[in-house]
Every structure is written in C-alpha cells, then in structure tokens.
Amino acid sequence: MVLTTWLALLSAQSYAALPRQVTGVVDVLQGRTISLRSGGRYYLVLSDTELRSAQSWLQPGTTVTIWVSPRGQAGSVSAAENAS
Numbered sequence: 001m002v003l004t005t006w007l008a009l010l011s012a013q014s015y016a017a018l019p020r021q022v023t024g025v026v027d028v029l030q031g032r033t034i035s036l037r038s039g040g041r042y043y044l045v046l047s048d049t050e051l052r053s054a055q056s057w058l059q060p061g062t063t064v065t066i067w068v069s070p071r072g073q074a075g076s077v078s079a080a081e082n083a084s
Contacts, residue, residue, distance in 0.1 A: 019067045023080050026062050034058075034066070034074065042066060042074040 024036030032044040032051070044051065054077065058064065063080040 017070055019069050019075065021065060022068050022074075023063065023065045026058065026060050026064055028060060029058060034064075034077070036064075040068075042068055042072050044077060045073045045075050046077065 022036070022040055022042075024038045024040060026034060027037045028035040032046075033041065034044055035041045046054075057079055058077065065078050065080045066074040067076040068074050
C-alpha cells in the first residue's frame with residue numbers, strides 16, 4: 001500500500017513538471033519578458049537568433065502560443081494558428 005501511494009505521488013509530480021501550452025495576446029514584451037493580457041508573465045528562454053527573427057511579428061496585440069515550464073520559462077513561442 002505504501003509503495004502504491006509513493007508511486008502515485010511520484011507520477012503526479014512528474015506529470016505536473018511537464019511544460020504546458022499557453023495561448024494569449026501579447027500585452028507587453030520587454031527584453032526577454034513577455035506578458036499576456038490574460039495576466040501571465042513569462043521569461044523567454046530563446047536564443048538571441050530566435051528572438052531577433054521573431055521581432056517582426058512578436059509584438060503587443062499579437063496572439064501567440066507558448067510552451068511554459070513550471071518555473072515560468074517559455075522555451076517556444078509562435079504566432080497562434082487561429083489568430084485573425
């Protein structure tokens with residue numbers, strides 16, 4: 001019983017550590033910090049090259065999809081497919 005409970009807790013913690021997908025409208029982009037209108041604020045963990053290439057479309061008002069780690073770091077950002 002104790003082993004089963006321990007395995008269940010370990011599995012839950014591992015699942016919670018997975019990155020999650022967040023879609024929202026960019027409110028503020030300052031350096032590597034992106035804030036969404038929905039209230040989320042994340043640190044962009046992108047290479048300088050990736051960040052520079054995204055400058056043309058990654059601006060306030062753009063709807064984006066980001067993958068966020070449990071620590072609030074975004075390792076991927078792209079224009080949302082359903083953006084109008």
